[in-house]
Amino acid sequence: MEFVFALAIGVMSGSGIYLLLRPRTFQVIMGLSLLSYAVNLFIFGMGRLRSGAAPVLDTVRGADPALYTDPVPQALVLTAIVIGFAVTALLLVVLLAARGLTGTDHVDGREPERE
Amino acid sequence: MIEHLPLLPILLPLLAGILLLLSTEARHGTRALLALGATLAQLAVALMLLAGTEGGFPPAGPDGIGVYALGNWPAPHGIVLVTDRLATLMLALTATLGLTTLIYALARWERAGSHFLPLFQFLLMGLNGAFLTGDLFNLFVFFEILLAASYGLALHGSEAPRVKAGLHYIVVNLVASLLFLIAAALIYGVTGTLNMAELALVVPRLDADARALFELGAFLLGIVFLVKAGAWPLNFWLPATYAAASAPVGAVFAILTKVGVYALLRFSILFGQDVAPAPFKGDWLFYCGLATIAVGTLGVLATQKLDRLAGFMVVVSSGTLLATFGFTGTTLTGPALYYLASSVLGSAAFFMLIEMAERNRAAAADLLAISFEAFGLQERHESEHPDEMSGVAIPAAMAFLGLAFFSCAAILSGLPPLSGFVAKFALLKAAIAAPPLAPALHAALLFTALLLSGLAGLIALSRLGIRVFWDSERPAPRLQWLEAGPVGGLVLLCFALAFGAGPAMAWFEATASALHDPASYIGAVLPGVRP
Numbered sequence: 235m236e237f238v239f240a241l242a243i244g245v246m247s248g249s250g251i252y253l254l255l256r257p258r259t260f261q262v263i264m265g266l267s268l269l270s271y272a273v274n275l276f277i278f279g280m281g282r283l284r285s286g287a288a289p290v291l292d293t294v295r296g297a298d299p300a301l302y303t304d305p306v307p308q309a310l311v312l313t314a315i316v317i318g319f320a321v322t323a324l325l326l327v328v329l330l331a332a333r334g335l336t337g338t339d340h341v342d343g344r345e346p347e348r349e
Numbered sequence: 350m351i352e353h354l355p356l357l358p359i360l361l362p363l364l365a366g367i368l369l370l371l372s373t374e375a376r377h378g379t380r381a382l383l384a385l386g387a388t389l390a391q392l393a394v395a396l397m398l399l400a401g402t403e404g405g406f407p408p409a410g411p412d413g414i415g416v417y418a419l420g421n422w423p424a425p426h427g428i429v430l431v432t433d434r435l436a437t438l439m440l441a442l443t444a445t446l447g448l449t450t451l452i453y454a455l456a457r458w459e460r461a462g463s464h465f466l467p468l469f470q471f472l473l474m475g476l477n478g479a480f481l482t483g484d485l486f487n488l489f490v491f492f493e494i495l496l497a498a499s500y501g502l503a504l505h506g507s508e509a510p511r512v513k514a515g516l517h518y519i520v521v522n523l524v525a526s527l528l529f530l531i532a533a534a535l536i537y538g539v540t541g542t543l544n545m546a547e548l549a550l551v552v553p554r555l556d557a558d559a560r561a562l563f564e565l566g567a568f569l570l571g572i573v574f575l576v577k578a579g580a581w582p583l584n585f586w587l588p589a590t591y592a593a594a595s596a597p598v599g600a601v602f603a604i605l606t607k608v609g610v611y612a613l614l615r616f617s618i619l620f621g622q623d624v625a626p627a628p629f630k631g632d633w634l635f636y637c638g639l640a641t642i643a644v645g646t647l648g649v650l651a652t653q654k655l656d657r658l659a660g661f662m663v664v665v666s667s668g669t670l671l672a673t674f675g676f677t678g679t680t681l682t683g684p685a686l687y688y689l690a691s692s693v694l695g696s697a698a699f700f701m702l703i704e705m706a707e708r709n710r711a712a713a714a715d716l717l718a719i720s721f722e723a724f725g726l727q728e729r730h731e732s733e734h735p736d737e738m739s740g741v742a743i744p745a746a747m748a749f750l751g752l753a754f755f756s757c758a759a760i761l762s763g764l765p766p767l768s769g770f771v772a773k774f775a776l777l778k779a780a781i782a783a784p785p786l787a788p789a790l791h792a793a794l795l796f797t798a799l800l801l802s803g804l805a806g807l808i809a810l811s812r813l814g815i816r817v818f819w820d821s822e823r824p825a826p827r828l829q830w831l832e833a834g835p836v837g838g839l840v841l842l843c844f845a846l847a848f849g850a851g852p853a854m855a856w857f858e859a860t861a862s863a864l865h866d867p868a869s870y871i872g873a874v875l876p877g878v879r880p
Contacts, residue, residue: 254520254524259516262520266520266523266524266527269524269527270527273527273530273531273534274530276530276531276534277530277531277533277534279538280534280535280537280538281538282538306537306543307534307537307538310486310533310534310537313486313490314530317490317493317526320497321493321496321497321500321519321523321526322523324497324500324501324519325519325520325523328500328504328512328515328516328519329516331504331512332512332513332516335508335509335512336509336512336513341516341517341520342513343509343512343513343516
């Protein structure tokens with residue numbers, strides 16, 4: 235499970251960074267989204283991977299902490315998802331405004347000159 | 350009741366921002382009063398907290414460090430707000446800057462786009478929270494709040510250059526935020542805590558493997574703070590964004606870079622001066638600061654527009670702070686904090702001033718003027734009317750602008766008699782006195798860098814100042830009291846810092862020495878586990 239998990243994070247951040255370095259704003263935003271997925275998975279993984287363990291105490295299982303997984307990273311992931319989502323939406327608006335004002339979707343606001 | 354005071358710098362702007370969002374733009378007067386009232390109250394609270402760290406009312410706690418447990422959950426399980434001298438100093442600076450720029454914005458700029466007032470309050474909330482919090486992830490959340498508000502403010506009055514610069518600014522900061530998340534997760538994964546005081550306790554006890562992972566996380570964290578602080582080579586977004594932003598926004602952004610500087614300083618001391626990972630201390634940070642000063646200085650000399658010049662001035666001041674924090678020993682921290690206060694006030698005044706001075710000017714005039722200078726060409730109007738008159742009648746607005754410009758130039762480039770000079774003088778004095786402990790090479794380098802950057806700033810400012818203020822073709826700009834007042838106030842504060850330099854410097858030194866005693870911070874946050 236760890237291997238697949240790590241591979242998924244690696245592939246997503248690799249493609250995210252590649253897209254981030256591309257010149258079109260749409261590619262940049264896709265890259266940022268992929269990167270943020272990778273980061274969210276990474277935070278999740280920092281609570282150690284465990285299957286079949288809940289993060290919230292319940293009366294049936296009892297109070298032994300060994301029966302539960304670490305709840306803090308899951309709370310962090312939730313916060314990170316919400317913030318990432320909001321800021322990506324904001325970036326999308328700016329991107330559209332830039333497209334409208336400059337007439338191009340290049341990140342520098344003008345097309346590169348071609349020979 | 351009074352023990353809830355540390356919460357107010359976060360709650361006040363939050364509530365004011367929400368109310369401002371809900372009210373309609375048509376009720377201009379009420380909105381302005383609400384925003385002003387909220388910001389004034391923040392200033393009052395910040396000053397009370399500041400007095401509290403000195404044993405004033407309400408007293409902060411032992412060693413002048415107050416700890417407020419949110420929801421009454423004790424640290425390390427709950428999030429705490431910590432009011433020590435450095436945090437309350439930054440709060441007071443933020444509120445001062447917020448109040449002056451808000452008054453300035455109310456005169457004209459606020460109406461250049463929608464939602465300026467609520468965004469401004471949210472920015473203040475993020476700044477206050479980032480200075481107060483004692484929790485790593487909470488710091489991330491407040492960073493995001495202040496960044497999200499700053500994205501909106503940077504685009505205020507949306508025009509093509511603003512949107513273009515804003516796009517770069519947002520993308521760079523989003524990537525930095527992702528790095529922050531990785532760093533926070535990694536540090537939590539290794540140490541099992543996010544509380545900054547407990548981190549300081551856990552880190553020395555890590556075994557070698559865990560230590561390596563922790564250093565990796567700390568490196569990423571350091572890079573994030575360096576991006577915020579505008580350190581070379583992570584600062585290419587800074588001059589363009591600051592120059593494109595509207596004047597009051599540029600002025601309040603003067604403190605945004607200092608958030609990164611603040612976080613670096615706080616963590617470097619908590620991680621322990623001797624064992625802190627590289628980005629937080631030592632040679633690495635010192636040379637990074639020097640490179641930042643060098644790049645900023647070159648930018649200052651090369652730029653031909655006042656607003657970009659102001660942006661590069663911010664870079665130079667960040668570089669100076671980073672270099673002094675990287676300097677061996679702790680004697681430079683006090684003067685550096687004095688420098689921080691003086692440069693934040695000075696650059697904010699400068700941002701507002703140049704917008705007023707530049708109001709009546711043609712777009713390419715600066716460029717032309719400097720090309721004329723470079724090629725030795727006479728300007729047309731000088732030769733055409735050789736004997737028409739001697740001297741120009743100086744209207745009051747122009748006289749005010751000229752005086753304020755001279756004061757800002759003196760503060761930013763470190764000329765006597767203003768606070769910039771006192772700050773640089775104290776820095777140089779401490780650097781000279783350091784050598785047996787610190788390498789003499791470092792002292793010499795810092796000496797040269799500070800003097801050269803001051804000289805470059807002086808050359809650039811006087812060159813552009815001559816073109817702006819001695820241009821007889823240009824009509825005098827029209828000013829409102831609301832616009833001139835804040836600039837005058839900020840400059841007067843710098844005067845006060847300079848004339849009260851003795852007590853002020855003593856206070857900053859005391860702040861620095863309290864800061865360099867992490868045991869009292871840890872003891873205040875986690876009572877009973879004194880290291």
